[in-house]
Amino acid sequence: MEAIRAHPVDDVATALRPIPLGTDVEANGVSVRVRSEIPQGHKFALTPVAAGAAVHRFGARIGRATQAIAAGDHVHTHNLATCLSGELAYRPVAATGTTGDAPPLPSWRGYRRADGRFATRNEIWLLPTVGCVAPLAEDVAREAALLHSGKVDAVAGFGHPHGCSQLGDDLAGTRCALAGLCANPNAGGVVLIGLGCESNQLDDLVAAVPAEARSKLRIMRAQEPGDERDRALALVGELAEDLALARREEAPASALAIGLKCGGSDALSGLTANPLLGRFSDRLAASGARAILTEIPEIFGAEDALFGRAASPEVFEDAAALLNRFKRYFLDQGQPVSENPSPGNIAGGITTLEEKSLGAVQKGGQAPLVDVIDYGAQATEPGLTLLEAPGNDAVSSTALAAAGATMILFTTGRGTPLGFPVPTVKVASNSKLAEEKARWIDFDAGRVLSEGQDAVADAFADHLLAIASGEPTAAERSGQRVISIWKRGVTL
CATH class of the missing domain: 2.30.130.110 (Archaeosine Trna-guanine Transglycosylase; Chain: A, domain 4)
Incomplete structure (x- = not known):
């Protein structure tokens, strides 16, 4: 062919x-x-x-x-x-979302947390409130990972440059994103490291963390007396002794929370990898699990394919308002809403944003759209949730983890080695990429062209459940894990 x-x-x-x-x-x-x-x-x-x-x-x-x-x-x-311009007046249509005959997923093995949720990993995360202590958090994490090897799945430090010289909603967004990361089930324990004088004060950040997740927090301010490195290591050690007792147990498919993402797409992404994720998303919905779709600019031009699946008039209105608000975000900066695809997308054969979006939304399958949430909020409803975040790989993937995703499925046609706080499964749209970048890619969706969706979908689901149950991803094996926070306001 x-x-x-x-x-x-x-x-x-x-x-x-x-x-x-x-x-x-x-x-x-x-x-x-x-x-x-x-x-x-x-x-x-x-x-x-x-x-x-x-x-x-x-x-x-x-x-x-x-x-x-x-x-x-x-x-x-x-x-x-492109035919895209600005905001649109969206008209409600009859709901069309359905999982059809998608079979529920079998059980997997995860870590049960005190709040009843299940994690795909049992880890300790070090999160800085502000960029001034980001290198400290990352450096302590590297030493602690060696000290406590075998007790937990990983000790990871996630630096970022924000948390000070921010105002209003911009500062609140940083705080909400970090609070959401603190609440992620994969972080069995979190050491929050503040400086002391930053805008993003520790007490305010802790107050933004969901109440049920605060017991796993340990906090410290680097400016307080004493050796800050020794104090951070002691807090990690305390958490490591507690988490060393955790064991995987059988978990229902309904306990899965999966983020859906694409990056470095090519023209095959909408034919192989993204529809394959869509098949899995339908099985998630049929199982009562959560799937989270984001990258709002990569819905522009494909709204009908998504909005027609809104589970209620309220969800439709929230989705329409989110897309128009995002378009206004571009327009207020004097930028067109269609300044996408990227140079790599274009080289791979994608011409317009409408084309890119029609391929991208296929990651959500055909399941009903059950909820729309703001950046930094938690996805709580079974089914497909739409999350406010831009298309940038690191920013949107961090937002998915902050929303509660315990694994991210990331399709790509051009390839990228980057991974994020939770296991990030790289799915190649073409077999050439999977062969040439075996250290990056976890699954070859190019097989769909020769083997068919049905056969590959079953193998894909089995592989994903194995990763959820502990098999490391390519990004985990290479230590590729970062966060990036969405910076929207002025810098003082």
Whole structure:
């Protein structure tokens, strides 16, 4: 198979390998001779498209032709442009969300916490309130990890540059993100390290942590008398002795909380990896588990595919308000809402934000959209939750962990080694990437093209449950774990 047409109404097909000029190509029953060389992952027209007419992929509009396009032409940035502009008045539609015949997932093995939630890892996290003590937190974590090896799954320090010279909602956002990380079940214990004089005061941060999670906190201020390093190590040691007693036990599938993320996408992401995540998301919903979708700018242009699954009028209104609020965030800065895809996305064959979004939202499957939450808030409802956060990989993945995700599924067509506070499963959209970057990739979704979704989906689910039960990810094996907090306001 040289090319694939994603939907019967599509004007374009996607090349599954480089196609030379003049090659006769068949895509799902439509034949055409290509009029130029088509790189792998790029689109070519199956039928003529008039200048100004809509171009369709995934059964929806991905932009408009900026010039006449002949059958067989390469379709990309030179002849296709976005139709996105600003805010929209969204109209409610009848709910269409369903998990269909998606089978529930089997049990897995996790750590039961005192509040009844289950964790995929039993770890100690060191979190600084402010960037001034970020290197201290990371350095202490490295020493403590050696001292307490074998007692816990990991000791990790997560530095960031924020927590001071911030005002209002910007400071509150930093505080909420850190409070959410403190509450994550994978952090069996947390050492909060403050400086003492920062805007993000320790007492205010502790008060923002959900009450049921405060007992696992240990706090210290570096400016107080005594050796701050020795004090931090002593607090980690105290937590390590307690957490060393934890053991994995059988956990129901409903105890899973999974973040959905894509980064470095290519044109195959919406054909292989993201639909594969969608199949798993439907099984999560059928099991009563939580799936969390974010990257709000990567919903622009694909709203209908998501909003039509809102479980209630209130959820629809909240989702519509969130998207318009995010568009206003761009517009107020004098930026267009369509300044996406990235250079890497474009090189991989994605042309417009509509196209990128229609591929990205497939990670959420077909399950009903049950809740919409703000940045820093906790995802509590079984089913699919929409979380406020930007598309940036590190910022949105940190937000997923702060919302309670105990594992993140991260699809990619271009590849990235980066991992985040919770196990981050890298899913390659194409087999070439999986082969060339074996140290980065956990699962090859390119297999879908040769083996079919059904066969690969079962193997994928089995692999994910093994990771949830303790099998390390590629990012964990290489020590790739960071956080990044969304900075939205002025800096003093």
